[in-house]
Amino acid sequence: MRPLRLVWIYPDLLSTYGDRGNVLVLERRARLRGLPVQILEVNSDQRVPPDGHIYLMGGGEDLPQTLATRRLQADGGLHRAVGQGAVLFAVCAGYQMLGVEFGGADDQAVDGLGLLDIRSGRGERRAVGEIVADVDPALNVPRLSGFENHQGVTRLGPRARPLARTTLGVGNGDGTEGAYAGRVLGTYLHGPALVRNPGLADLLLSWVVGPLPPLPAQAEELAVRLREERLAAVGTQGQ
Amino acid sequence: MDANNHRSRLPIRARLATTVGGAAATVSRLAGKGDGSVIGGIIGLRLEPDLLSLLAQGRRIVLVTGTNGKTTTTRLITAALTPLGQQIASNIYGANMEAGLTSALSRAPDAPLAVLETDEKYIPAMVKATAPRVVVLLNLSRDQMDRAAEIWLLARRWREALGNAPGCRVVANADDPLVAWAASGASQVTWVAAGQRWRDDSWCCPHCGAHLERDGDDWSCRECANRRPPVSWVLTGDQVIDPSGRARPLDLALPGRANRSNAVVALAVADAFGVAISSALRELRGVTSVAGRYTQVTRNGCDIRLLLAKNPAGWLEALDVLEPPPVPVLLSVNAQGPDGRDTSWLWDVDYRRLRDRMVLVGGERKLDLAVRLEADEVPFRLVSDIDEAVNVAGTPSLEVLANYTAFQQYRAVLGRTA
Numbered sequence: 001m002r003p004l005r006l007v008w009i010y011p012d013l014l015s016t017y018g019d020r021g022n023v024l025v026l027e028r029r030a031r032l033r034g035l036p037v038q039i040l041e042v043n044s045d046q047r048v049p050p051d052g053h054i055y056l057m058g059g060g061e062d063l064p065q066t067l068a069t070r071r072l073q074a075d076g077g078l079h080r081a082v083g084q085g086a087v088l089f090a091v092c093a094g095y096q097m098l099g100v101e102f103g104g105a106d107d108q109a110v111d112g113l114g115l116l117d118i119r120s121g122r123g124e125r126r127a128v129g130e131i132v133a134d135v136d137p138a139l140n141v142p143r144l145s146g147f148e149n150h151q152g153v154t155r156l157g158p159r160a161r162p163l164a165r166t167t168l169g170v171g172n173g174d175g176t177e178g179a180y181a182g183r184v185l186g187t188y189l190h191g192p193a194l195v196r197n198p199g200l201a202d203l204l205l206s207w208v209v210g211p212l213p214p215l216p217a218q219a220e221e222l223a224v225r226l227r228e229e230r231l232a233a234v235g236t237q238g239q
Numbered sequence: 240m241d242a243n244n245h246r247s248r249l250p251i252r253a254r255l256a257t258t259v260g261g262a263a264a265t266v267s268r269l270a271g272k273g274d275g276s277v278i279g280g281i282i283g284l285r286l287e288p289d290l291l292s293l294l295a296q297g298r299r300i301v302l303v304t305g306t307n308g309k310t311t312t313t314r315l316i317t318a319a320l321t322p323l324g325q326q327i328a329s330n331i332y333g334a335n336m337e338a339g340l341t342s343a344l345s346r347a348p349d350a351p352l353a354v355l356e357t358d359e360k361y362i363p364a365m366v367k368a369t370a371p372r373v374v375v376l377l378n379l380s381r382d383q384m385d386r387a388a389e390i391w392l393l394a395r396r397w398r399e400a401l402g403n404a405p406g407c408r409v410v411a412n413a414d415d416p417l418v419a420w421a422a423s424g425a426s427q428v429t430w431v432a433a434g435q436r437w438r439d440d441s442w443c444c445p446h447c448g449a450h451l452e453r454d455g456d457d458w459s460c461r462e463c464a465n466r467r468p469p470v471s472w473v474l475t476g477d478q479v480i481d482p483s484g485r486a487r488p489l490d491l492a493l494p495g496r497a498n499r500s501n502a503v504v505a506l507a508v509a510d511a512f513g514v515a516i517s518s519a520l521r522e523l524r525g526v527t528s529v530a531g532r533y534t535q536v537t538r539n540g541c542d543i544r545l546l547l548a549k550n551p552a553g554w555l556e557a558l559d560v561l562e563p564p565p566v567p568v569l570l571s572v573n574a575q576g577p578d579g580r581d582t583s584w585l586w587d588v589d590y591r592r593l594r595d596r597m598v599l600v601g602g603e604r605k606l607d608l609a610v611r612l613e614a615d616e617v618p619f620r621l622v623s624d625i626d627e628a629v630n631v632a633g634t635p636s637l638e639v640l641a642n643y644t645a646f647q648q649y650r651a652v653l654g655r656t657a
Contacts, residue, residue, distance in 0.1 A: 011439075012442035012443055012450065013442075013443060015439065015587075016381060016389075017381060017581070017583040017584060017587070018583030018584055018585065018586030018587050019586070020586050020587065021583070021586035021611075021614075024586070024614040024615075025614065028613075028614055043442065043450065044442075044443070044450060045450040045461075061389040061390070061391050061392065062389075062391075062392075063391055063448060064391070064443065064448070067443070067448040129580070147580075147581045147582075147583060149581065190583065191581070191583030191586065192583055192586045195586070195610060195611075222606065222609050222610045222613055223610055225606055226606040226607060226609070226610050229606055
């Protein structure tokens with residue numbers, strides 16, 4: 001069987017806080033279903049292969065975010081991959097980079113990758129803390145639980161849909177959280193966002209391989225307990 | 240300038256501020272609320288906002304900062320300077336912001352020397368306030384990102400502050416590109432090859448952003464002139480090589496590569512103050528534990544060693560220090576304010592080397608750690624406290640690695656002597 005190719009974009013620039021977790025969660029959940037997985041870590045001095053199945057982008061500080069954007073723009077591999085229908089999942093700084101523009105160092109607008117119809121700028125206050133958000137029902141993914149740490153404010157254009165509506169936390173800043181269009185999806189849940197949201201991980205996998213069989217309960221037990229504990233700690237329930 | 244009778248030369252308001260602050264600290268200590276250094280400093284600063292500058296005047300001050308090793312290195316430098324035979328003020332309890340520094344100086348009004356652990360964010364302000372003779376820059380890596388500044392930004396602020404501090408010598412780790420870049424703004428730098436175990440925050444040039452070429456500990460930027468500066472002190476294995484080229488074994492009581500690195504930095508500082516290297520080294524070897532870190536205690540017949548580490552780089556170093564299998568290890572994680580409320584950092588640590596030993600998992604955020612270990616296919620057992628860990632392990636010894644408040648909770652249970 002052809003392995004599922006996970007491409008982690010620029011861990012040298014875009015891995016601020018636990019972003020590896022998303023790679024590991026996707027790998028684990030694929031393998032548990034018998035899917036072979038190949039992981040490619042592509043640093044910013046390497047070419048982005050256009051033939052991956054799922055591309056992952058993490059968080060980063062202002063300067064690395066701008067540098068990474070320029071290099072991805074010049075490289076072109078990610079754009080080709082998305083054009084061919086690859087899945088792209090980006091968190092935090094990576095999410096902002098997907099858009100038309102974002103606020104860089106000293107709040108100057110920087111041209112983004114243009115892969116998602118969003119525009120980001122800098123808000124008044126830094127949003128730091130637990131976030132809970134209800135996912136667009138069309139995606140059939142349980143409520144999101146995560147941690148946000150950003151000062152971005154993001155507005156969605158007509159060609160992007162909000163990923164979720166916040167019930168706790170700030171997200172995009174207008175009551176919505178994250179955005180998606182086709183198989184390109186971004187969120188302000190930072191770092192290992194998929195750890196507490198296995199449903200979102202499975203959505204990304206299913207976009208590549210189609211409907212997935214459920215996992216045996218024991219393989220899910222700890223992740224489910226963690227998720228319930230975190231939601232309970234901020235006073236909300238799982239569904 | 241002679242610093243004797245320092246307090247008597249303080250303006251009257253500052254003298255009152257140190258007295259009132261000291262009284263508040265005593266009350267706080269008697270009430271069992273820590274060592275009182277923060278409350279004492281806060282009250283003193285409220286009465287006299289320039290208290291820290293006034294207290295610092297006429298003293299020779301060393302500021303110690305970095306993401307990891309601040310407390311230990313402060314202790315080691317203090318030890319290495321004891322051959323000078325002068326009283327040394329120090330914030331040995333780790334209160335490392337303005338109030339903590341103020342309190343440390345006001346408690347030792349006659350000490351002509353001070354070695355002060357300083358929070359990374361406060362370096363610019365503290366350099367300005369204390370006009371230090373030496374600033375020590377250890378390392379810089381991701382840490383408690385929910386409340387700490389981003390590290391490239393921090394490096395830039397250090398660089399600006401040190402560029403505006405003539406007369407200050409910087410002792411810096413040349414092997415950490417972010418630290419080296421920050422230090423290179425200073426007029427006098429002593430470069431130490433102290434090593435860099437954690438590299439995931441320095442793959443790119445902090446000056447221009449290009450990818451860094453790495454060859455062993457050496458590094459250079461592909462696109463600009465930024466490169467590892469020539470070093471005068473080197474840690475290699477257990478040996479320190481001094482600027483004259485002489486190698487000596489360190490033979491520390493403290494474990495681990497990170498502490499050897501901290502010790503070499505301490506020697507470089509002692510040398511800058513004119514202490515003979517052999518005398519300084521003798522003092523360093525006498526340091527056995529630092530604020531409870533590395534302490535051995537016995538509980539229900541089990542020898543427990545306590546290790547504290549707060550972030551990915553610290554955990555990486557601490558995992559290197561563990562006794563080899565089959566000694567079991569208890570990992571414990573909290574996410575209270577001082578720990579950082581975000582546990583994402585757990586995913587930056589590679590736990591796979593723990594697969595061949597018994598691993599116990601505790602702390603308030605044990606489930607976060609459990610899911611992380613599951614992803615690395617490390618078998619483990621969840622435990623609710625230290626006694627259950629000792630009981631489940633059933634071994635004559637146990638290694639404990641905990642982050643900040645988890646560590647303090649265990650210390651409280653095991654007794655402050657720990």
